Amino acid sequence: MTSDADRSDSPVASSTPPGLTTFTIEGRRAPALFVVGWLASLLGLGLAIVGLLRGGGLTGAVLFTVGLAVLGLGLIAAAGSQAIERRATAHRPYAGPSPVLVFAAVLPLTLVVVIAVGTPLVGLGVDPNGPLAAVISLAAIAAVYVVLIRLLVVGTGALGWGAMGVRRPGRGVVEDLAWGAVLGVPVLFATGLLASLLARFLPIPPNVLPPAPDTAGLILNLLAAALIAPIGEEVFFRGFVTTAWARTDGPRVALVRGSLFFAIAHVLTLTGGDAGQALGFAVFAFLARLPVAFTLGWLFLRRGSLYAPIALHVVFNGLQVLALAAVGGVTG
Incomplete structure (x- = not known):
């Protein structure tokens, strides 16, 4: 006969970790990564908003860009935390981060890459609204897509390239x-x-x-x-x-x-x-x-x-x- 103590220590009782939107570190496999994800996302979003509210000027542009970078890194940390939690749950057909969460990380990081690459080119006389700028923007998006999939999906063992049709x-x-x-x-x-x-x-x-x-x-x-x-x-x-x-x-x-x-x-x-x-x-x-x-x-x-x-x-x-x-x- 199984006692209450044995039942509480069984794998079934701890098989479902808390979700990403449940703000607690209790029972998490990667509590530090979870906290970093939340804090960095909130800090980055706040900095980006402050940068926008300041309007034009160097200070506003720097705050906005830094905020986007911190936000993107925070969302990556959150996605990594989610992948670790899901991998710890047995019998999941897909044990990786949410596609919506990964896409959310793509958005700010793409803007950061475009700003980092495009700003020097504009200084060299490249039209920011011309065809070359469009190539750079779409290449940045494609690169961020591939890098994040490699890091958060393939790197965590959730899916291999072959499983994704390559x-x-x-x-x-x-x-x-x-x-x-x-x-x-x-x-x-x-x-x-x-x-x-x-x-x-x-x-x-x-x-x-x-x-x-x-x-x-x-x-x-x-x-x-x-x-x-x-x-x-x-x-x-x-x-x-x-x-x-x-x-x-x-x-x-x-x-x-x-x-x-x-x-x-x-x-x-x-x-x-x-x-x-x-x-x-x-x-x-x-x-x-x-x-x-x-x-x-x-x-x-x-x-x-x-x-x-x-x-x-x-x-x-x-x-x-x-x-x-x-x-x-x-x-x-």
Whole structure:
């Protein structure tokens, strides 16, 4: 017969660690990391807000940038703490940090990288709103995606690259690329039809890519939109996010949730002349991205490979860039 003392010391009683939003160090496997995550996130957010409130000037810019860096490091610590807690729980199909938490860390760190790299280039005469700046910004986002996945997901043993659809080169890769390339055209056509319908009721958001003044600018826009962005986004949203949610909630839930997440992520930086216009832009962009978002997720789950959705994404974005250049000339 089992006594109360034996029952309280059993593994079952301590098998579920406290969640990330439960502010306690009792029962945690990494209490220091948890505390650092919370404190750094709050401190960084506060510094960033103070920097914004100070307006222009060197002091405000420094406070804002330092705040973003501290916030990003705090969110990384929180994600690491969450991964450690989940790994300590037996029989979890996915024992890594929340995809939403990792994405939250991506946002401030990307801005820090863009500021750190872009500021010297602006001093050298590079147009901050030109095609080269777009390449740098998207490359920064892709780099942060990959680095955080390597650190927080692969590094913690939650998922390997193979589990996220990174296959070795072979015949299967060619088939994956063909699948994606073929589907890119009809998905773009469906998106165009939906966008034309939405344009009757909602304002059309501006093109996120800068005008290309010449052929070199067009090539840079293609590099940014049709190569860098697809690789970074597919590694994160399909390879990591969809795989993690498929393991915890099944492929159907992962497809829906991952597609909505992908569409939401693409409207976070949209602005407008007023709140109403900004909301209209966001709704338009969100709805217009759903066809490609669901197709990318479905193709990834069906093929089990990142190469297929990357190819679809490359064709989808590349044709849009070329079409815009053809309609408006090289300058778009």
